[in-house]
Every structure is written in C-alpha cells, then in structure tokens.
Amino acid sequence: MSILTFLGGIHPEYQKDRSISEPLREPGFPESAVIPLSQHIGAPNEAIVKKGDIVEEGEVIGRSESFISSPVHSSIAGTVLDIKKTFHPSLGPAEAVFIQRDKTKEKKKYKVQDVDNFTSKELIEKIREAGIVGMGGAAFPTHVKLNIPENKSVEILIINGAECEPYLICDHSIMHRKTKEILQGIEIAIKILSPENVYIAIEDNKKAAVFAFKKAIKNAPYGLISKTKVVLMETKYPQGGEKQLIKAITGEEVPPGGLPLDIGFLVHNVGTIYAMYEAIYFNKPLTERIITISGDCLHRPGNYMVRVGTTLREIIDQYGIELYKKPGKIIFGGPMMGIAQPGTEAPVLKNTSGILFLSEESARVFKEEQCIRCAKCVDVCPVRLLPTEITKTVKKKYWDKAKELNISDCMECGSCSYVCPARIPLVQYIKEGKNGIAGK
Amino acid sequence: MDTKKLKITVSPHVFSAIDTKYMMKGVIKALLPAVAASLYFFRLQAAGIILASVAGTVCTELVLQLARKKQVRIGDYSAVVSGLLLAMVLPPSLPLWMCFLGGVVAIGLSKDIFGGLGSNIFNPALLARAFLMAAFPVALTTWVNPRGVDAVTTATPLALSKFEHIITSYPALFFGRVGGSLGETSALALLVGLAYLLYKKIIEYRIPVAFIGTVAIFAGVMKLLDPAGAAPPLFHVLAGGLLLGAIFMATDPVTSPVTKKGRWIFGIGCGLIAMIIRVWGGLPEGVMYSILLMNAVTPLINRVTRSKRFGEKNVK
Structure with a gap:
C-alpha cells in the first residue's frame, strides 16, 4: 500500500504513544454545564430557554432560523441557572446557558430508529436538528456541507482520520472503537451525496485504525460501502488539512478562497461521521464527544468521553486529573493550532478535540531574533x-x-x-x- | 489551580529544536574536518590565520554593536562562522594582520553596514577576500606547499592546469596534499562537512548539487570539444575552491534565494560564472566572484521565482 502525502509540512514530536493504549475513560456527568449558544461558524443562535427552566438531556436550548447555523442542546438534565456571557475557548466572552444538573436523572437512553426510508432531505434535516458541526476543528455546520447546490456534485468524498496534530488521539480512539458505526455513518453520507469514490484517509502512525477499517469494509454487508477505500497517509503535519488531504490523495488543488466542492470534493472528519451515525440511527444530538487530555504535566494522559459544556475547572476537579508539573500553558486543541487558555473557565465545545497541559519547558515562549533568510x-x-x-x-x-x-x-x-x-x-x-x- | 502564570501566545505552542545558534554551531562543526586538515597540512600557519580572522570578525562585531548601542549578539556564533569561513579561503602564508583586517571588512563593510545578521547582500567572508585580493594581490596569490619543511612557494592545481597543463593526481586533490587556501585543499574533509550539514538539515541540497553539477557538465562539454587541452570534469570538481564555495559559501542562507527554484538558478549561475572565469578568464579560479555576483542578483531571483499560487490552476 503506497503512502500518500503533500509537499511541505513538518515532523514535530507526535507524543501520541503516551496515551494510545489507554482505555476510553467515561467519567459521567459534570455537576453543571456551561453551554455556549454558538458553537459553529455561521449565524449566532438565540436562547430558547430562560432562567429557571427545567431542561432535559438532549433538549434544544439555542437555535437560529438561518440555514447556516446549528442548534445547541443541553448535555445534561437540570435547571437553567442563568444565561450570561462567559469565557468561550476561542471567541473570548460569549453568551452561554448555565445548567445545574438534576442528580436524580439517569443518562438518557436513545432507541434505535428505522433508517431505511429516509430521503436525503430528511437525513440532512435530522443531522441539522442534532446540531452536528465539523468536529475536527472548524465547527462548520455539517448539514450545510452536505446540502449540495444543484450546479455542483461530489465526485470524491474523503473521510478525514489523519489526525496530524501532535498529542491528539481522539479520532484514533473512535476509529478503532467504532469502526462499524463509522462505516454506517459513511453509508449515510454516500446516500446523501452519491459520490463516485470514498476514501478514508489515515496517517501511517495509526495502523490499528487502518487494519480495523480494512477488515470491517471486507466484512461489511452494506452494498454502498463497497466504493470505500482506506488510504494510508504519511505521518506529517498538516496532513489532516482539508486542502493537503485532497492534494495528497488526488493531486488536485482547491482554488484560493474556494471550497473543495468547487472541484468536486468533500471532506468530513471521522468524529463528525460518527456523530451523524448517532443522529440518524438513534436520534441522538451532539451532546458528548471524545477528547484527548494529555501533555507532559499529566501522569495518565488519555481519551475521555466528555459532555459538551463541561468546564476545564470541572474536568480538573472531577476527573482526577493529576498534574505532577505546573503547567506553563493550557491549550484547547492541539499544540500546533490550539488556543492557549488564560484560566479554567472555558467549557468543552463540540469541536474541542483535546486539552493539553504543557509544562513550561515544552511550551517555551521565545524572544524573536533577526531573520537569517534561511527559507x-x-x-x-x-x-x-x-x-x-x-x-x-x-x-x-x-x-x-x-x-x-x-x-x-x-x-x-x-x-x-x-x-x-x-x-x-x-x-x-x-x-x-x-x-x-x-x-x- | 493557580492560573496566574499561564502563558498566552498565538499558536503554535511547540517549536523545532533548531534555532539560529544551533545552525551556526552546526556550520562550525561541519567545518571542523576542513579545519583539522588545514592544521595538519599547514600547522601553526593555519592556526594563526584562523585565530586572526576570527578575532577580526568577533572583535569588529562586538565593537560595532557596543558603539551603536545595539544588543550584543556575538553569542549567536554568526561572527565566528564568518571569521572561520574567511580563514578557510585565505592562503596559509598570509600575514596575520591582513587576516585580521579581512575580518574587520567582513563584518564592518559586508554585514553590519547593511543592518547586521540577515540583512547583508554579499557573503561576508567572500567580500572580505575580494577586498584583500584587490588590496594585496601578491600576498593573496602566494601559495606554499602543504607540510613543506620550509616555505617553498608552489602553484595551486588550477593554476598548474591553466598555465602549464599539468593535472594534479586525484588522490592528492581528494586527500589534500596540494597547494591552496586553508580550507580548499582536502575534498574529503569538505565532503564530510557536506554530509553533516545535509544530515542535520542545516543546508538544503539544491545549491551544492546545482553548482557542482553545472561545473561538472560544463567541464565535460569542454573536454568533449577539446579532449587534449581541457581538464577533466572530476578535476574541475575537486580542484580549487569549488567544494568549499558550493558547500559553505553559496549555501549561506542570508545571501542565497529563498525559493526552491531560485536555489537551482543560483547554483547553476554560480557554476556557469565560475567555469567561464576558469576556462576563459585571466584568473585560474572563479568561485569567489561567481558567488558574489550571484549574491547580487539574489533579490531579483527571489522576485521572479515565486511559486505558482496554491490552487491557481483550478480557478474557473
């Protein structure tokens, strides 16, 4: 199997081994949740609950009429304490719904749905209602991406499991744990988009996921999945960038300022595909996700199933995160593109892929010197x-x-x-x- | 948790271990085989020249930075590299005060006058050598035998080839028992340095490959046209300052192009100019002038070799 790649890029220390073999940890519900109303790119949401309201787990609490938007749901059952500005990990101050958990409520059980008879319009509507956004980082509403204008078509669908950011292994975790379910999610995407080819792109440092997919595709009973191929990518940053992935797999370049769709491509993150699967098969909104909690300050880095809206403070206090070194930086996301946090107020969002605790030595801040034009x-x-x-x-x-x-x-x-x-x-x-x- | 000391910066949050100092130290390490060879062949003479040149560059940098109340940056080793490179291109019998003066010119007239590290147009060591060549032509072209018991003057292999049609033996050129400036006698020592620089990713292969390749092809064509008179390509590659220039001077990041295509053009240009001087010019060697001339056109090369915009071919 040949290994595909693009020109340029870097080879940072990947730091994935430290947590790749750890089991997925499921610490359960937070005591309270802080759910920013807008967790997507597009029109901002309005709150549709008010102070004192009782909300169920999975209930919509914010939405917008605009098509380019994505509703947010309560990730826990409880009472709305307040709706006020709080610290958003990437936007700074932003409106959020504060919910106090009702401890008597059990985790909501979602029933399997009959999925065969949905039209692609209905599928897109369900994905929209479930509040699904790109979970790889950009948080662009998924239903907008799936809604192809009439003059365009998708020839190649790429499922992005490259996960090129150092430290992060949440996509890897979901790929080898939920291989079959992701294939079912891909099947939904194929139904909506009818692409000619589908590629699952994975970097060659995640062989377990590659083998899992190959085996699952071979054994899959689903007819639509037969056009899906696993492609091995060189472990290199930023291999998981949309434009780099398309270039590496097909040799094509997305025009400047344009979208992959302009040249017949669509790229979806594996986590997003899994969320789509849950939305269609279980009517489950996007209220929890896997994030990697890692960094060189931690004893036991690993992957956690986290409720959207769990604040960093609650994660540190409730999850038993032991820091044996003082962190110099706390980062939401990966070390290459993630955002350094000034405190522990920020909540986990739909597109938060990881939280890193980096020591002062590994996240040094340097003084700028003169350019030597080394190129x-x-x-x-x-x-x-x-x-x-x-x-x-x-x-x-x-x-x-x-x-x-x-x-x-x-x-x-x-x-x-x-x-x-x-x-x-x-x-x-x-x-x-x-x-x-x-x-x- | 105490969050007062958390640092906030724009991403990325991790960095490569290679900084300017590491690169400069890498160049010094890569020069060590050539330095060792020069000490072996020219003994105390070589030691004196190296010390005088480095003293010239480092003292000048220090004095100028203090005088202009700028941050003293001699700790980045760039002045040491310039001094060491200057020593490598000087003849072993050169009076030490001339070496020191060369160092003063390398920093004062070639580097700091343009704004210091990263802002100069010409390679400091080569510009200093060009200055010395113009000021003291006889001293700069007087060569002594390597490991000679007394200071018997000799000619460089290129001069022997050009003026007397004598081709020095390849083992002598390869291991270094030939006349020449400090660093250019042993091809082996320079190639070890090249391997180190490439392995440590301090330089990139395009310029040395283009430079040496052009010289070899040019010499090959000349040999085909004039089998009896022209020197063979391997001779042209091993003799004179080509390897030293192609590996350590033309690859100077500050004075060479930033684009990949530009580096090919730069290397080919150096090779052509060097060979034109070697074959038809009045001097036996042309590497120094070839690099200085290409340094001058580097800004232009940068401008005309910009890559095609990503995705431009798919703009509808």
Whole structure:
C-alpha cells in the first residue's frame, strides 16, 4: 500500500504513544454545564430557554432560523441557572446557558430508529436538528456541507482520520472503537451525496485504525460501502488539512478562497461521521464527544468521553486529573493550532478535540531574533507562501504588498513558526496582517 | 489551580529544536574536518590565520554593536562562522594582520553596514577576500606547499592546469596534499562537512548539487570539444575552491534565494560564472566572484521565482 502525502509540512514530536493504549475513560456527568449558544461558524443562535427552566438531556436550548447555523442542546438534565456571557475557548466572552444538573436523572437512553426510508432531505434535516458541526476543528455546520447546490456534485468524498496534530488521539480512539458505526455513518453520507469514490484517509502512525477499517469494509454487508477505500497517509503535519488531504490523495488543488466542492470534493472528519451515525440511527444530538487530555504535566494522559459544556475547572476537579508539573500553558486543541487558555473557565465545545497541559519547558515562549533568510518557512509552507516575506510586509504595514503575496491563502497551520530558527512568530504576524487588511 | 502564570501566545505552542545558534554551531562543526586538515597540512600557519580572522570578525562585531548601542549578539556564533569561513579561503602564508583586517571588512563593510545578521547582500567572508585580493594581490596569490619543511612557494592545481597543463593526481586533490587556501585543499574533509550539514538539515541540497553539477557538465562539454587541452570534469570538481564555495559559501542562507527554484538558478549561475572565469578568464579560479555576483542578483531571483499560487490552476 503506497503512502500518500503533500509537499511541505513538518515532523514535530507526535507524543501520541503516551496515551494510545489507554482505555476510553467515561467519567459521567459534570455537576453543571456551561453551554455556549454558538458553537459553529455561521449565524449566532438565540436562547430558547430562560432562567429557571427545567431542561432535559438532549433538549434544544439555542437555535437560529438561518440555514447556516446549528442548534445547541443541553448535555445534561437540570435547571437553567442563568444565561450570561462567559469565557468561550476561542471567541473570548460569549453568551452561554448555565445548567445545574438534576442528580436524580439517569443518562438518557436513545432507541434505535428505522433508517431505511429516509430521503436525503430528511437525513440532512435530522443531522441539522442534532446540531452536528465539523468536529475536527472548524465547527462548520455539517448539514450545510452536505446540502449540495444543484450546479455542483461530489465526485470524491474523503473521510478525514489523519489526525496530524501532535498529542491528539481522539479520532484514533473512535476509529478503532467504532469502526462499524463509522462505516454506517459513511453509508449515510454516500446516500446523501452519491459520490463516485470514498476514501478514508489515515496517517501511517495509526495502523490499528487502518487494519480495523480494512477488515470491517471486507466484512461489511452494506452494498454502498463497497466504493470505500482506506488510504494510508504519511505521518506529517498538516496532513489532516482539508486542502493537503485532497492534494495528497488526488493531486488536485482547491482554488484560493474556494471550497473543495468547487472541484468536486468533500471532506468530513471521522468524529463528525460518527456523530451523524448517532443522529440518524438513534436520534441522538451532539451532546458528548471524545477528547484527548494529555501533555507532559499529566501522569495518565488519555481519551475521555466528555459532555459538551463541561468546564476545564470541572474536568480538573472531577476527573482526577493529576498534574505532577505546573503547567506553563493550557491549550484547547492541539499544540500546533490550539488556543492557549488564560484560566479554567472555558467549557468543552463540540469541536474541542483535546486539552493539553504543557509544562513550561515544552511550551517555551521565545524572544524573536533577526531573520537569517534561511527559507525554512518557505520550504515547509503547505500552500507555497513566502511567510518571511509576508511578515516583512506586515511589520511595515504594506497591506497591498501583503495581499500581493497572497496572505489570505494562509491557513495558519503554524508550520512556519515551528521551524523558524530565529523564533519569529510568523503566524502571529500573518494574523495581524489579515486583520490589518480587513481594517480592524 | 493557580492560573496566574499561564502563558498566552498565538499558536503554535511547540517549536523545532533548531534555532539560529544551533545552525551556526552546526556550520562550525561541519567545518571542523576542513579545519583539522588545514592544521595538519599547514600547522601553526593555519592556526594563526584562523585565530586572526576570527578575532577580526568577533572583535569588529562586538565593537560595532557596543558603539551603536545595539544588543550584543556575538553569542549567536554568526561572527565566528564568518571569521572561520574567511580563514578557510585565505592562503596559509598570509600575514596575520591582513587576516585580521579581512575580518574587520567582513563584518564592518559586508554585514553590519547593511543592518547586521540577515540583512547583508554579499557573503561576508567572500567580500572580505575580494577586498584583500584587490588590496594585496601578491600576498593573496602566494601559495606554499602543504607540510613543506620550509616555505617553498608552489602553484595551486588550477593554476598548474591553466598555465602549464599539468593535472594534479586525484588522490592528492581528494586527500589534500596540494597547494591552496586553508580550507580548499582536502575534498574529503569538505565532503564530510557536506554530509553533516545535509544530515542535520542545516543546508538544503539544491545549491551544492546545482553548482557542482553545472561545473561538472560544463567541464565535460569542454573536454568533449577539446579532449587534449581541457581538464577533466572530476578535476574541475575537486580542484580549487569549488567544494568549499558550493558547500559553505553559496549555501549561506542570508545571501542565497529563498525559493526552491531560485536555489537551482543560483547554483547553476554560480557554476556557469565560475567555469567561464576558469576556462576563459585571466584568473585560474572563479568561485569567489561567481558567488558574489550571484549574491547580487539574489533579490531579483527571489522576485521572479515565486511559486505558482496554491490552487491557481483550478480557478474557473
């Protein structure tokens, strides 16, 4: 089996071994949940509950009429304590519903549904109602992605199980634990999209998942799944980037500013596919997810089934997270693109893939030195930009020149900052440049 | 939990272990075989030249940074690298004060005047050598025998080939028992350095491959056209400053292109200019001028070799 890859990228220390063999931990319900009303890209949701309301597990508590939005559900049964601004891990202050758990309520049991007779429109509607968003990071509403405009079609569907961020192994966990269910989820996607080919893309450091899928596809009774192939990807960051994955598998490049659909592709994360499976087969909304809790401050890193809305503080207190070193940084997401947290207020969202506790030694903050034009940043850039040149234009606020250097093509993967021997925070400058151009 | 000391920065949060200092130290380590060879062949003369050149660059950097009230950055080893590289391109019999002066020029006129590390246009060591060549032409072209008991002057293999049609034996060129500047005598020592630089990912293969490849092909074509008179390609590769220049000078990140295509063009340009001077020029060797000339066009190369925008071919 050949190993596919793209040009550029980096090989950071992956740090996955430390938790890959640990069992999935299911610590149960948090005492309370803080559920931000908007956990997707698109129109913001309005709260449809008020202070004092009793809510059931899985009940919708926020929604928007706009198609490009995704409802949020209560992840626990209890009472609405308040609706107020709180700390959102990526947006800063944002409206959230605070719910106090009713301890008398058991975990909700979802019954198996008869799924054969749904039309693709109905499937998309159910996925929308379940509040499913891209769980790999972007949190784009899944039903919008599945709703293909009439003048477009999906030739190739790619299921993204690359999981290229160091430390994170939540996708790996779900791939080898829920292989069959993911295939059933893929079957739903095939029903909706009718692609010609389906690829499940997995990096070659997750062989267990590769074998699990190969075996399951061979033994699958489902006819639709026969067009699905597992493709082995080189373990390299950012292999799991949508554009890099498409380039590696098909050689095609998504046009600048465009979507994969513009050239007939669609990419879905494996976690999202599993959530789709649960939404269709069990009518279950997206109220819990697997996250990786890891980092070099932890005794026992591993994967946890976490309720959406569980705050970092509650995770530390309730899950028995033992820190044997003082963390220098706490990060929501992976170390390459994740967001450093100022405190423990932030709740887990639908697209939170991990929480990392990194010691001061492993998350050092460096002083910027002079650029020596070594071009390492140019060599690793997966979209062929000149990060060093862009940074120079940003420092001088030459916005026109920055545009000319295609600053907007940067997806902020962080490869350039990672390799820079002068420790120039290139991504930070590029973000500044994008904001500068937008006139903020 | 105490969260007061949590650090907040923009992603990424982890970094490669390779920093500027590591790269500079890597170049120094890669030069050690050549330094050892120079000490073996030229003994105390070599030691004196190395010390005088490095003293010249480091002192100048220190004095200029103190005088201009800038942060003192001699700890990044870049001045040491410039001094060491300068020593490698000087003849063993050069008076030490000239070596020191070369070091002053390398930093004062080639590096700091442009804004210090990363801002210079020309390779500091080579610009300093070009200056010394213009100021003291006789001293810069007087060569002594390696391991000679007395300072008997000799000619470099390239000069012997050009003016007397004598081709030095390959083992002598390979192991280094030939006349020449400190670092260019032993091809073996330089190739060990190349392997180290590539292995440690301090330099990238394109420039040395393009440079050496162009020289070999050019020499091959000349040999085909003039089987009796022209020197063989392997001779051109092993003799003179080609390996030293292609491995340690042309790959200087500051003064070479940032694009991959640009690095090919840069290497090929260096090879062509070096061979034009070697074959038709008045001097026996042209590596130094080839690199300096290509340094001058590097900004232009960067501008014209930008990669095609990702996804552009699929724009409808």
